[in-house]
Structures are given as C-alpha cells and as structure tokens.
Amino acid sequence: MSSEMYDRMRSNPKFQKLVQVRGRFQWTLTIIVLVMFYGYFMLIAFAPGLLGKKIAEGSMWPIGYTLELFLFIFFWLTTLYYVIRSNSEFDEMRIDVIKDAQKEGK
C-alpha cells in the first residue's frame, strides 16, 4: 500500500520540482561552506604571514581572527537560512505532495 503511495508521489510533478529545487539549494550551501572552509585552511597552510597582520594601521585586530569570527557567524547564518527556508517553503511543498497522493488514492 505504501509502495503505491510512493509511486504516486514520485510521478507527481510537484515532487520532481521539490527534489530539484531543494537539492540545488542544499548543494549550493554545502559547496559555499566547503569552499570557504577549505579556502581558509589553504590560507593557513600557504599564507600564514598574512593572517597574523592587523586589519588596519593602528588596529589591534589580526586579519586571521577577524576572518574566522566572520566565518563562525556566516556559517551559522547559512544554517539559519537553510532551516527557515526548509521549514516553511519546502515543508509546504512536501505536505502538498503527500496530500495529493492521498487524495488520488481515495
């Protein structure tokens, strides 16, 4: 019975759209985080001198610390953005697909 439900959902164009849009969204965010993270590690490995310098003349803030503080905040904001969009837009699409399949079954 379940299997029929799954078949109906899969053939629903809304399901295809959900998978496509959400998949792209997930991959984009993943790649952004990975590129920034490993990019930062490349800087550590190959330009350590730069990271210790101060961000500006007369400032005490080192570039490395400032950059990483930004990454902490930025990474958390990406998770916030992901959760907000997933829990509203994508969840509605998801429930829609399930409802369609249930209606069809009756």
Next chain:
Amino acid sequence: MKHLTALTLFLLTLTGLAHAAGPPIAEAAKQATNWHAIGMFGFFVSITFGITYWASKRTKTTNDFYVAGGGITGLQNGLAIAGDYMSAATLLGLSAMAYGQGYDAYIYMLAFFAGWPIILFMMAERLRNLGKFTFADITSYRLNQNSVRTMAAISSLVVVIFYLIAQMVGAGQLIKLLFGLDYNVAIFLVGILMVIYVAFGGMMATTWVQIIKACLLLCGGTLVMILAFSQFDFSLSKLFTQVEAVHKLGPKLMYPGALCADPITAISLGLGLMFGTAGLPHILMRFFTVNNAKAARVSVLYANGFTGYFFNVIFIMGLCAVVIVGQNPEFFEGGKIGGKLIGGGNMVVMHLAKSVGGNMLLGFLAAVAFATILAVVAGLALAGAAAISHDLYARVIKKGKATEKEEVRVSQMATVGLGLIAVVLGIAFEKQNIAFMVGLAFGVAAAANFPVLILSMYWKGLTTRGALWGGYGGVISAVCFVLFSKSVWVDVIGQKAALFPYTQPALFAMPIAFGLAYLMSVTDNSDSAKAEKELWHDQYVRAQTGFGASGASKH
C-alpha cells in the same frame, strides 16, 4: 614535534581527554580534596537521580528507551547535541591551547564547528526520515538486514568502546585532579552513575542529564568569561594589546603556528573531524529523538549556535588567562611566573575561575566538568547498548520477533556489560598512552560508518556486497593506519619507526572505503543486487518527503 603535540592535544580535546594526553597531566599529582566541588557535584547528582527516577516511570517501550519516545523538542535536542560536543576537555584543553598557542586554538575550533552545516544540509533530513533507533536502520534499509546490520553494529561498537575507554581514562585523571579523588574510585563512580542513568532512564534520562549539563557549562563558561573580560573593559583591542605584550610568543601568538607545518595531516584531520562526527553513533542517534525532520533541522541550528558561541567564549577565556593567570605567581609551581602551572597545563581555565570568582566559582566549574564527563559517557553507553540490543539481538538474532520487553531488557543488560568493560579497561589503561583510541574511534567513524551511511542515502547503486566491502574495508584500513602510525607502532608497541607516516587515517582510509563500496557494487550483478536497486525508489521518496517516517504524524 611542536605540531605533533598540538595535533594530539587537539584530537584529545575534541573527544574529552586532553587531560590524559601528555606528560604534564600524567604527572599531575592528586590534588587536595576540593569540598566546594564535591558538594556542588553531589547536588548535581541528586538532581539527575530525580530525573532518572522520573524518566524510568516513562520508559516502557523500546521507543521510549532508545529515543525518548521521539518527543524531545528541537531546542532540547539542540542543547543535548551541543552537550555531546562540548566535553570537559573542550573546556579545559581548548582554553589551555588558546592560553599557550593563541590563534591555533581558534583555527581548531572552526574545524570542529564547520562539520555541522554540512551535516545539516546533507544528512539531517534523510537521517530523520529513514531511521528509527540507530543509523544501521538506514544502511540496512533496502540491503540485507543480517549482514549489513551486523557490520554496522560491529563498527558502532568499535567506535563506542574505544571512545568510552578513552573517556573513562580521561575522566579518572581529570577527577583525580579536580576533586582529589583516587583514580579507581573515580572510574567506578563514573561507571556506576553511567549505568544507572542509561539502564533505568534510557534516552530520556540521558538527554536530560545532557541538557542540564549543557546549560550549566554554557552559564559557567559565560560567567567566567564576563568576569575575566571585564578586567579589559570588554574591549578585544585592549585584550589583544595586553596579551601580545606579556605572552612569550608576543605578536606571533596571533599568527598560525603549528597547523601549517604539515598540510596533509591538517587536511586529513579536517576530514576526519568533519565526517567522523557524521559517523559517531551517539550523535547520529540524537536525530531520532525528535518528532520529525523539521525538529531535526531546528536542533542542528541550536546545537550549531551554542557550540559556535561557546568556542568563542573559550577562546576569550584563554586569552584573558594569558594576562590574569599567566602573570600571577600564585598559580605557578614555586611561584615562578612562566614555569609549570600548578596541576598541569589543562588547569588554565580552573585557575582563571579561581582568580576571578574565588573558590566557589572554581568548585562550580569543576563540578560542571565532572557532570560533562558523565553526560558524554552515558550517551555513548546508550548508543552501544542500542547496537547490541536493537541491531544484533532484535533484528539479526531474533529476526524482529523479540518483544519490546525482551529488547529493553537486553539493552539494560548490554548497558551493564558496557559499564563493566569501561570500568575494567579504564583501570587497565590508566598508565597507557591512550591517544590512539581516539584516533581509532574517529577514524572508524569517518572511514566505516560515514561512507556506507552517505552512500546508502544518496546512491541508488549501492548493493549489500558493496556496503559490506566498503564498511569492513573502512574499519580494517582505519585500524591498520592507526596501528602502524607513530602513536601506536612507536609510542605503544615500541618499534623504531612508524610504517604509516601520518597520525590521521581519514584522508587515506575514506577513499578506500568509498572505492571498495563503489567497485563491489557496480560489479555486483546478482539477483539480490537488482532487487535492492528496485527498492531504492521507495526509499528515495520516503527520504525526500518523510512519508512513512518512524514516529511521523499521520497525514
């Protein structure tokens, strides 16, 4: 050499045993009995006993036992996950590292932090939609129940047991140091409390112990940070100026130091951390304690926020300590500034607490550190017990025909068994260098659990044969790489030169696991493989929509 020590420290820190790492702690003498700390810890234990009693009344079914009935909210679960992540040694080890090496500690913190967004984007949703009690539910979803589940249970147990022993040894050392208790007494105490929480209270008690401890840790850390930072008028510029003026590294303190010495180790470590975390059974299990994928996502958001915040608090504490502790002769052996810190290097944050808040604050922080160890070992024991009772006993041996009562009974016995193993081996390994156990736990998690898990969620072509080769290949190669690395081959076995030049197995063992899983799957033309691929479609729709997910509300 410097970077090796730093990396070892880092790994240990992550897993809760920096205190067991190097000579400074091993040599640390038993301290005078700390009554403030013991009093506050006694108070904590009596509260958690109350919770365990309350939870035991509500723990009847397997669902209650393994995943607290699936009724944990996103915020609660987020705190519990953060609690699993913020171990006692995160507090002690990373603050000590910030104190000694400055910016390097901050780099490590980001490596530790950045796995969470990836887990959230790629795994959280599918984990929740496909799993029930253990991650083996997912890997064996459409594959052969017996062999794949057995494989997943074995690698889970390897991770849990090594991690547990490492935690126990670390706990004994730490408690000896903070409370002035005898090592064996400390080990027994931790083992007995752990068994009581898990066997009687199941996931409900384990989660609440973790939540309370996470709150205490966050509050305690924040309080010390505020008191210390106020001496610098809450100005980072002022803090940096003074720190650079007094630290022996001077301005170099804020440059990358040890980590850039060896990029291969750094990358391997980064991979192992990021994906090892995504393969730790006790962390994965937390995704099943919430109601649905929505709550699972929210819990990662909170967990991520709390850990990120706490790392920044720890870093600032470490820097403040450079000035406050590092310039106060009271905290050095023989009163010699720049000499050996009393109690060893990892006591920095405790000295800071004493300096800014007196003996009460010191006692409070020490009690929180003890609570932290308890909560982490309880989570581990539960994950190990679930692998035995749910995967091996109920599914493989009884073929799903065990009653709920029998299964809960077996998990309680498994908990007692794991507690015994942890106590006995914890005592046996007291004097050993146990750093390799942590490497092993993370290596196996990253190279055995993670590849098969992610492939089973994302790749239609995975077959039973591929999963078994990938899983066992990952376990064996991770174990061998650790065995032949310096930390075991030279330091434990006593050979002259390491056969494998790196301390971190992930960069090498993960491709082996993925490669084997891929090769053995695509060349698998058996009928069962075809049938397994047919089952992919239903799994895929369930993963995407959450329809049919365990515990999900009926639409």
